[in-house]
Amino acid sequence: MSSxxxxxxxxxxxxxxxxxxxxxxxxxxxxxxxxxxxDVARGQAAVKQLQAEGLSPRFHQLDIIDLQSIRALCDFLRKEYGGLDVLVNNAAIAFQLEDPTLFRIQAELTMKTNFLGTRDVCTELLPLIKPQGRIVNFSSSMSVRVLHDCSPKLQQKFKSETITEQELVGLMNKFVEDTKNGIHRREGWCDLIYGVTKIRVTLLSKIYARKLGEQRGGDKILLNACCPAWVRTGMAGPKAPKSPE
Structure with a gap:
């Protein structure tokens, strides 16, 4: 391939x-x-399905909670393309309501994937984004509902226009720790773990967009967070009004 x-x-x-x-x-x-x-097998099966439709995607394994996996992807992009033009951070998890996994474990695993995983992908891949590149981080409209259910003190922190990445990570760590100690409600958090993680994705997007503007403003790189609403997927169920398309 050529750059x-x-x-x-x-x-x-x-x-x-x-x-x-x-x-x-x-x-x-x-x-x-x-x-x-x-999962390599599932990824390759998806590629074959699209090939049967006459399309030609490439496949690369990526586990967003595995830094080695992310860095292997970076090496592939550098070698094959000299960088990256468009990044869509869609990967996420959500536990179903009937899942018996302990709440504190759900909180830790969901935050590790949806927030920390997305953060690690951005940390490693954003330096590869070429001029006029595009990044879309998938958030959720549920984050707005969750924000309203949080305490006024937390709302003030989340709505700050000057919140830093370090402060955001600190809030993430506090939420996980509060769930482990069984005090998250007392500390002003909402029970909707998925929505709490997506507040952070939205804020992380604002922080990175600000950094890109300061550091690479001349490259005209655009970063946005997207909230697709309720969509018929394995995560959201068959009753959702929107198709993935």
Missing amino acids: NTRVALVTGANKGIGFAIVRDLCRQFSGDVVLTAR
Whole structure:
């Protein structure tokens, strides 16, 4: 491959919204499209499904909570393309309401994936983004509901226009620790773990967009957070009004 070939990459793309995004990028994007998934077999099966439709995505394994996996992807992008043009951070998890896993463990695992995993991908891949590149981090409209359910003190912190990445990570650590100690409600948190993690994704996006503007303003890189609302996926269930497409 040549560094002149444009490339778009989607995380968590073997099913659901990520899969639909890869399909549309294959149809509309002028360049290569990389479908990533934690599970190699499922990722390759998704690629074969799109190939049967006449599309040509590439596949690369990516587990966003495994730093070695992220760095292997970085090495691939440097070698094959000299960087990255479009990054869609879609990968996330959510426990179902009936899941018997202890609340504190759900909180730790969901935060580790949805916030820390997305943060690690951004930390490693954003330096590879080429001028006029695009980054989309998938958040959730549930984060707005959760924000309203948090205490006024927490709301003030989350709404701060000057919150730093270090402060945001500190709030994440406090939430996980408060759930372990059984005091998260007393400390002003909401019970909706998924929404709490997505507040952080939105804020992380604002922080990184600000940094990109300060450090690489001339490169005209655009970073946004996207809230797709209720979509029919394995995570959200079959009753949702929106299709992944």
